[in-house]
Amino acid sequence: MKKNKKPGFSTLAVHAGEARKKYADSVTTPIVQTSTYVFHDAKDIKDYTSGKKYRYEYLRYGNPTVDVAEKKLAALDGAEAALLFASGMNAITTTLLCFLKTGDHVVFTSDVYKKTLQFIKDDLKRFGIESTMVAPTADEITAAIRPETALIFTESPTNPYMFVVDLKKLVKAAKKAGIPVIIDSTFATPYNQRPLEFGVDLVIHSATKYLAGHNDVLGGVVLGSAENIAKIKAFLKTLGGNIDPHAAYLIIRGLKTFALRIRHQNDSALKIAKWLVKHPKIDKVWHPGLPDHPSYKIAKEQMDGLSGCFAFELKGNLRNTQTFLRNLKLILMGPSLGGTESLISHPATITYYDMTRKQRYALGVRDTLCRLAVGVEDADDIIADLEQALATVKLK
């Protein structure tokens, strides 16, 4: 390897964070599945508590398998440090609670994950923290800043319409106002977008999705400066939303094929989106790689790749959409994204089942909206499945 040359993305995904010599000369990182660690001498305790010697004490405070996963994730996002959680929601809630206090105000964007919206809008309100929800654009976010605004939270790309926020513009305005910016970058992954390079303060991913990548584990990660991550880690030790070592191992394992998966999913998603655009029973396709998407230009400038996920709307009504979904034979109907199996979600009846149509339409979630999370199957097989299911839809 040439000296001083930064390893490529796939090399980092396989090797970053891992010791060259591991327990029992294992190739893979061992799972240290223990809730507590033994002190062999009273002196060990003194050295540990005085900070003279780094070691493990108790799982809620740290674990070597989790440390490897965190170092790998930090390398991929170009962060000083990373911190894993039991789920993406745990990463979001712990981080927001860590930096907010009663009387603060949060600016956040519409088209975010439903539980994030609920937490910021309703749960934070119970603690005297107000929020303003705006459209996901740098201008709308900046215009909503108040003197008591303590942080800005947005997804980019957003869920499910794939709006991309101009990070350079947003960070410039936020820095001027002295307000930290937190981005949920789950849909993009560090392969397609590294918000820390734009000066964003903290990046969050639901590791459940593309990072672990196999629809088999929950996890969340927050990435940023060593100082910020240490602050959140201290709070995590109290709140206790730690990831289990076995789940951390599954994330390490999933990350080994990360770059291969994402490249394939990016390419397939765009190919399928372009095919859907031409289909007579499709009303609209929301993919930022299509020139008519409102974020086409900024996505091209800001992102290295786009995503394996996008949304589309059928012509017709709820019944037509349900007929289409029922007749899919390869694509599975389910609410997640980023895994090896293609999953299709119907936000109106899966994610927002508890809202009235009026409430859903206020959020832009129409009856005919579907979100397709493309897996690693062959794109042509996914297209064939969409084609046969669309053929069963009878429009008036």
Ligand SMILES: Cc1ncc(COP(=O)(O)O)c(C=O)c1O
């Ligand atoms: C964009 C986004 N962020 C966060 C989450 C929450 O992640 P988790 O399910 O790992 O708690 C999700 C879940 O779907 C999501 O789509």
